[in-house]
Amino acid sequence: MSKAETMASALPEIVWTREPAQEHLEGNDAALASVRDMIKAGKRQDLLDLLKLWDPTDVMQMLTRLRLKHARKLFKWLPANPSIKVVAELSPEFRSILMEESTLDQFRDILAGLDPEDAIEILNEFPEDAADELIARLPDVEDIATRASYADDTAGRVMARKFVALPEACTAGEAVEQMRAEADRIRKVFTVYVTDADGRLTGTVEVGKLLLAPADAPLSSIMNRDVISVSADMDQEEVLRLARKRDMRTVPVVGADGHLVGRITPKQLTRIASDEANEDMLLMSGVSAESRPDDTVFRIVRGRLPWLLAGLIGASVAATVVGSYEDQLAEAAILAAFIPVTMSMAGNAGLQASAVAVQGIATGALWSGDIVFRLLKEFLAALLNGTVAGIILGTLVMLASFVVPLEAPLDLALATSLSLLCVTTIAAMVGATIPIILDKIGIDPAMAIGVFITSSNDVLGVLIFFLMATTFYLG
DSSP, X not given: OOHHHHHHHHSOOOOOOOOOTTOOOGGGHHHHHHHHHHHHTTOHXXXXXXXXTSOHHHHHHHHHHSOHHHHHHHHHHSOSOSOHHHHHHHOHHHHHHHTSHHHHHHHHHHHHTSOHXXXXXXXXXXXXXXXXXXXXXXXXXXXXXXXXXXXXXXXXXXXXXXXXXXXXXXXXXXXXXHHHHTTTTOSOOSEEEEEOTTXXXXXXXXXXXXXXXXXXXXXXXXXXXXXXXXXXXXXXXXXXXXXXXXXXXXXXXXXXXXXXXXXXXXXXXXXXXXXXXXXXXXXXXXXXXXXXXXXXXHHHHHHHHHHHHHHHHHHHHHHHHHHHTHHHHHHOGGGGGGHHHHHHHHHHHHHHHHHHHHHHHHHTOOOGGGHHHHHHHHHHHHHHHHHHHHHHHHHHHHHHTTTSOOSSHHHHXXXXXXXXXXXXXXXXXXXXXXXXXXXXXXXXXXXXXXXXXXXXXXXXXXXXXXXXXXXXXXX
């Protein structure tokens, strides 16, 4: 018996009997108790392994029977796919249970305990009519509906709508009293926002400064008028970049009319950084940014196949270049041994340079004013790296000539060394430049690190290698 079979047999058997509408079967109480015990014990994977054998309709019924705190925890554990929307379309019985009052009330309570952003992501997985019903039942329906109106990955979608905003005429003492009154509603306040008579953002006051100010001092006299805000439709990556560049703990969000509508908190900035890092990692690996570990087969193929096909095109071009030098390879077959060396060095040099460029763009450390200086540094570093790598390869060729008979070993060493020098330098410059160009035209520069940089540098590497070999070795 395999290890997996042994583990599966060791798990308790939990059986659920499909319940008629609005009726609870006592026979399911034992299953509920077992599920509840596993949730309390934190046995996430064991429970999920058991529930994988259940029909989705039975899982939905069981969720509605659990106590709220247990149902909320289990719901967070459940994988995102297949989505509730898909299952509802495939199973009329599942959809009918989903639309029952008890089911909607349970999901309302589950969603009410989540962050609005998490709640919106879950609502997107529900059929439209069920999502509308749930939104109407949520206690903070206005906040959810407002967030849902903004596009994904924008400041408006992730902002917190709870903040302290006071008019300019308000005194420091009154502001402190207002903060105390809002303590239960707003957990952490770092900045008090100051608005004019029309509700437009005009300044900010840090809490520390507010507490040290005279109680009768108007906010207009102590506020920072050089306020930096973002629009609700700004991309969250741009918000993060601005916050890092200006060292901002919180970022105010304003609407099209200049009215303050929310703020990006430190917690949300951290979450944005994590989301963007994960997205960049996927893009750099040649995978769609929407890919998830629990994707269906179709989603996996749809997310990866375009990148694989792009790599196939690049590899085909490189193969065409190699084929065009068929006569040279027939004349000196030893050249074929150095093709993978050249392609590998080109790919590595390009990936190193592009990774640094993408990091600089993402963190805001790469400014438009110093692009030329940074590219010059990349060029000099690549030149030095290529020189060292070329000398080492040339030395190895000369040493190998004492063991293996090579024709014109000195010429071969010169050709391979120079090709490595040129390939490393050019590949590094391509890798450093392409992300900057993509960023300027509004394309995520992380896309450059994957298939594009690798394929382009493979083609350049092979072409340069054969040019050098033809000139210095076969010529």
